[in-house]
Amino acid sequence: xxxxLSISNLKANVAGQEILKGLNLEVPQGEVHAxxxxxxxxxxxxxxxxxxxxxxxxxxxxxxxxxxDLLAMEIDERSRAGFFLAFQYPLEIPGVSIANFIRAARQAxxxxxxxxxxxxxxxxxxGKMDELKIDRSFTGRAVNxxxxxxxxxxxxxxxxxxxEPKYAVLDETxxxxxxxALKIVADGVNAMRSPERGFLVITHYQRLLDYIVPDVxxxxxxxxxxxxxxxxxxxxxxxxxxxxxIQEFAxxxxxxxx
Amino acid sequence: MSQDTATAAAVNIDQDAGDFSFPxxxxxxxxxxxxxxxxxxxxxxxxxxxxxxxxxxxxLKIFEGKPLPTHWASKDLENIIFNDIRYYLAKGQQPSxxxxxxxxxxxxxxxxxxxxxxxxxxxxxxxxxxxxxxxxSNVKVELEKEGVIFVxxxxxxxxxxxxxxxxxxxxxxxxxxxxxxxxxxxFSGGSFIxxxxxxxxxxxxxxxxxxxxxxxxQFERTLIIVDEGAExxxxxxxxxxxxxxxxxxSAVVELVAMPHAKIQYITVQNWSANVFNLVTKRALAFExxxxxxxxxxxxxxxxxxxxxxxxxxxxxxxxVISIALANDGQHQDTGxxxxxxxxxxxxxxxxxxxxxxxxxxxxxxxxxxxKHLKGCRNNTECDALLINSNSxxxxxxxxxxxxxxxxxxxxxxxxxxSEEQIFYMKxxxxxxxxxxxxxxxxxxNDLVREFPMExxxxxxxLIDLEMENSVG
Numbered sequence: 001x002x003x004x005l006s007i008s009n010l011k012a013n014v015a016g017q018e019i020l021k022g023l024n025l026e027v028p029q030g031e032v033h034a035x036x037x038x039x040x041x042x043x044x045x046x047x048x049x050x051x052x053x054x055x056x057x058x059x060x061x062x063x064x065x066x067x068x069d070l071l072a073m074e075i076d077e078r079s080r081a082g083f084f085l086a087f088q089y090p091l092e093i094p095g096v097s098i099a100n101f102i103r104a105a106r107q108a109x110x111x112x113x114x115x116x117x118x119x120x121x122x123x124x125x126x127g128k129m130d131e132l133k134i135d136r137s138f139t140g141r142a143v144n145x146x147x148x149x150x151x152x153x154x155x156x157x158x159x160x161x162x163x164e165p166k167y168a169v170l171d172e173t174x175x176x177x178x179x180x181a182l183k184i185v186a187d188g189v190n191a192m193r194s195p196e197r198g199f200l201v202i203t204h205y206q207r208l209l210d211y212i213v214p215d216v217x218x219x220x221x222x223x224x225x226x227x228x229x230x231x232x233x234x235x236x237x238x239x240x241x242x243x244x245x246i247q248e249f250a251x252x253x254x255x256x257x258x
Numbered sequence: 259m260s261q262d263t264a265t266a267a268a269v270n271i272d273q274d275a276g277d278f279s280f281p282x283x284x285x286x287x288x289x290x291x292x293x294x295x296x297x298x299x300x301x302x303x304x305x306x307x308x309x310x311x312x313x314x315x316x317x318l319k320i321f322e323g324k325p326l327p328t329h330w331a332s333k334d335l336e337n338i339i340f341n342d343i344r345y346y347l348a349k350g351q352q353p354s355x356x357x358x359x360x361x362x363x364x365x366x367x368x369x370x371x372x373x374x375x376x377x378x379x380x381x382x383x384x385x386x387x388x389x390x391x392x393x394x395s396n397v398k399v400e401l402e403k404e405g406v407i408f409v410x411x412x413x414x415x416x417x418x419x420x421x422x423x424x425x426x427x428x429x430x431x432x433x434x435x436x437x438x439x440x441x442x443x444x445f446s447g448g449s450f451i452x453x454x455x456x457x458x459x460x461x462x463x464x465x466x467x468x469x470x471x472x473x474x475x476q477f478e479r480t481l482i483i484v485d486e487g488a489e490x491x492x493x494x495x496x497x498x499x500x501x502x503x504x505x506x507x508s509a510v511v512e513l514v515a516m517p518h519a520k521i522q523y524i525t526v527q528n529w530s531a532n533v534f535n536l537v538t539k540r541a542l543a544f545e546x547x548x549x550x551x552x553x554x555x556x557x558x559x560x561x562x563x564x565x566x567x568x569x570x571x572x573x574x575x576x577x578v579i580s581i582a583l584a585n586d587g588q589h590q591d592t593g594x595x596x597x598x599x600x601x602x603x604x605x606x607x608x609x610x611x612x613x614x615x616x617x618x619x620x621x622x623x624x625x626x627x628x629k630h631l632k633g634c635r636n637n638t639e640c641d642a643l644l645i646n647s648n649s650x651x652x653x654x655x656x657x658x659x660x661x662x663x664x665x666x667x668x669x670x671x672x673x674x675x676s677e678e679q680i681f682y683m684k685x686x687x688x689x690x691x692x693x694x695x696x697x698x699x700x701x702x703n704d705l706v707r708e709f710p711m712e713x714x715x716x717x718x719x720l721i722d723l724e725m726e727n728s729v730g
Contacts, residue, residue, distance in 0.1 A: 051685050054677075079687035091682040094673070095700030104696055105686040142700065159686065 003029040003066050005167045005198050010061035011223075012049045019045040021223035022061065027167065029066075030195040034209055034234060035202045037220035038242050043202045044088060046220070047171040051085040052078055065167060080109055082166030086156040086173050093143040098155065099125065101143045102162050109163075128161045132188050149176030157188040168192075169200045174208035186211030206238035219245050276371065276497030276530065279470050280363035284389075288346035290473070294318060297443055300346045304412045304446070317432045317442030324436040332589055334560050338534055343475045343506055345444045346390045353385070353395035353410060360386075364393045371497060373466050380712060382461035383408045387478060388468050390446040397463070405454040408463055411479045414450025421452050422481055429512035429568075430540050437536040437562075441477045441510040448478030448509065453488040455516075462491040462524070462710065467507075469498035469533070475506040482512070484519040493524040493713065497557075500530040504559070507533055513541035513549055517571060520548045526713060528720060529557040531588060537563045540595070543603075545571030552709060553580040555590050556720050564622055566595030569603035576605040581702050581717070584617030584649075585724055593622035593654075594638075602633040609640040610702050613649035614694075614728045621653045629660035636666045643701045644674045645694060645728075673701075695725040 005027040012020040019042045027033045037043055049056045050063060052075040063070040070078055093101060102125065107116050126136055132154050144152050153173050160168055170189070174182055189199065189212050201212055209217075209231065217233040218225045219242070226249040227233070237245070288299045297318050301311040326335050354360050357374050368374065368386050377384045383397030385408065397408040407418060414422045432442040449465045469476050484490050498505060507529060515521050521541065529535055535558040541549040551565035567576025578594035596605035611619035621640045636659075642651035651672060659666050675697045683693035698721050699706075706714045 051681075053681055074689075075681065075684040076687050076689045079685050085685050087682065087685075091676075091679045093679060093683065093697065093700055095703040096696050097703075101683075101686070101696070104688055104692060108687040108689070108692060163686065 005066075005200070006064045007050075008061050010046075010049070010063065011059045012045060013057045013059055014045065014055060018059070019223055020049065023220075023224055025218060025225055027198040027200050029166070029198050031215040032193065032199040032201060032212060033216045033218060034214040035200060035218045035220050036204070036206075036234060036237055039204075041220045042223040043220055044171055047085055047088075047169050047202060050083065050169060051075060076108070079105075079163075084160050084163055084165035084168040086153075086160060086168065086170040088171040088173075088175065090144050090152045090156055092145045094145055096143050097140050098143055098158075099139040102159060105159070105163060125158075125162060128158055131191065132158055132161075133184050134158060150178065150181035153177055153181065153185055154188075157185050161188060161192060166196070167198045167200070169202065171202045172204060173201070174203055174205060182208065183211060206234045209234045221246055221249065276528065277500045278367075278370070279499040280367065282347070282471055283349070283363070284347045284471075285350055286346065286348040286390075288344065290344050291341045292318075292343070292345060292444070296345050300444055300446060303346070303348070306412075306415070310415060313427065313432075314443050317439050320433045321436060321439035321443055324433070324439060327436060331562060332560055332591060334589065335534075338504060338506055342473055342503075344471065344473055345475050345477070346446060347471050347474060348389065348391040348446075349393070350391070353392035355394075355396050357394060360393050364388045367468055367470065368394070368466065371466065371468070371495075373464075376464065376712070380461055380710075381464045382459055383463040385410065385449050385465045386468070387447040387465065387476075389471055389474060389476065392447055401459060404457050405452075406457060406459060407450065407452040409450050411445060411448045411450055411481070414481065418450070418452065421483065422450055425483055425512065425514050426481055427512075429514060429542050430510055430538050434538060437508045438510050438538040441479060441508050441538070444475070445477045445479035445510065447476070448480040448511075449482070449492070450480070451482040451490065451492065453484045453490045453519075455485040456487045457485075458489040459491070462493050465492070465494045467494065467496040469505055469507065469529075472501045472505070473503050475508065478509045480509065480511040481514075482521060482523070483514045484516060484521050486516045487518040488516075489520040491522040491524065491710070493526070493710075495526050495528070497528050498530045498533055501532050503532065505530075505533045507535045507537070507558075509537045509539075511537070511539040515541060515543045515547035515549050515574075517545040517547055519544075520550075522550045522552065523565075524552040524709065524713060525554060526716060526720075527553075527555045527557055527561065531557065531559050533558045535561040535563065537561075539563065539565040541565075541567045541576070543567055543569050543571065543574035543576055545600075546573045547571060548575040548577075550577040551579070551594075553578065553592065554717055555580070555582045555592055556717075556724065558588065558590075560589045560591065562591045564593040564595050564624070566597065566624075567605065568597040568599055569605065570599045572600045573602045573604075574600060575603070578607045578609070579705055579708055580609045581705055582609075582611040582619050583698070583721065583724055584611065584613045584619040585728055586615035586617055589618045589620070591620040591622065593620075593624070595624040596626070596636060598625075598627040598631060598634045598636070601631050603631075604635045606636070607638040607640070608705060610643070610705055611640075611651060612643045612645065612698050612701065613651050614645040614724070616648055616650075618650040618652075620651070621655070623655045623657070625655075625657040625659070625666065627659045627661070627664050627666070631661065632663035634664045636664075638666075638668045640670045641701070642672045643698065644672065645698070691726045691728075694728070695722045698725060
């Protein structure tokens, strides 16, 4: 079985409008891939489709995770199978404490009838909170309620650490972060890099990639990957913008007579 | 029953756990329908004094003379056919003091509901009512020595008239409403409690009400008198099997908190969805006394209940904390009544309701502060959570404040669990029911913290089960 997150010829609509237009992408285990692209290229749509959001309709293509058909699974099944999405805009869950929320998510991964070891759970969570410089008093606070942008993003990373996914998609995790918070978040992600785990980092800015150094960089434009390169591609994009890549892609299409 | 099963039952009070019944075997049966004969039968069986029979007969007249309150309340009340109901069913008159003496089927019922287990664990006294009469009633010897009385209504009126007669029917007059009049005519069972001055009962006293028979009406009557500086916590739970036909539960509960006394009254109502639950609850609080109603309504077809506190003494305090969960086909019509009748009295009402599917929750609040008083305070918060787009909630607050030396505050909110919140929770691996359940528990979380631990665990379980069932 191939240990890879594989997206092939993916087409998806939102409200009848096609946003993803035959997207191909492979993220092997152990690698960090970045997706960059101008506004409206379909970056967040890709993240939502992978997670299974019901507003997005897949019209063609497929996604497999280590050989398993991701699209055949319910949203929660995808999560339990090892797919994690760090949200661009994490939701508030009033009255539900962080500890209870993460505990419920962990409990959902156990066999029916098995109980989570609460002492071990708290020990583990406190350790990870310390790494992310999240004050331990936060465990009692309601999920994302009254949190700053940076606190929300750090909580996303905490959840990712506690759920130990096989593949994690980070949807513009850098947006709204100051440089200190960005470093903390990046350190958290870097600590999780492992040969058994793949990352797809969606970002608008190269800045994040100074701290989470990707193995591969993809450019998404109008619902397709139009260029793939090494980490230096991110720097080039930062330097020169997207226009040259778009132009290059248009020239290719002309050349092959599309 | 093994220790293990009993322990499991102690934490496993859910609607399905209550959905069983035993074949009927009653020594006393008032038959079907309501007339003066029914009242005479009940009174005769109990061998009551004449004043009680007269009280009942007068109440029956008042009941018959009062129209249904359908000009403001649910039309569903019209579906109660008073002539199809059986008003008194009992196996015997004397509650046992030991579970060993309780008839087997009744004992098994309460064991399945985990009552004896809870009694051993954390209760100071228990009364377990099966249809019309208590099958079991016991209070810890130490409390008895301190003069605490915990008996059923029949025994209370017969053995301790000097204590109970004075207040019986005084907090809630017979004619308060049609259903309090009905209860006054046919009441049976319920708890009569007296706590002498200065006695602080550390562990809760518990009553458990069980309906076993079909087409039956349960009309318990409770009167709790807590003397000067004394304190008590009383808890009641209730279940019934899921019958096809409507069942009526109509209780009257009167509390009297003498100066500096404290009463906490906790209800976890989990009737099956065929039960009309029409209950009148009110307290009198004298100087510096405190009465707190904690009221959770999870079950029933229609509940109408507005616990009240009449603050008669200076600095008296009244509080209602209520949680209502209205699932498909259910209507929880609940609220609070706060009557300020002395200076510097304080009342607090916090109500949270959850409507699921076609469930409907209604909040009715009454706060009354007359002009001649000064320094009164009221705080009312009512929050509603709607789970589905066809769920419904209504709020009818009535706040009458006269004079300008008072502080009142009213806040209300309606919120909905959004699709995006559910998506977020599912992305973390929770299924639909778990996500709903977490949201609902989050919504009531700050109130549940006010409960004794054993009950907050039970309530959380009940909510989980309700959400599981509603998602299917």
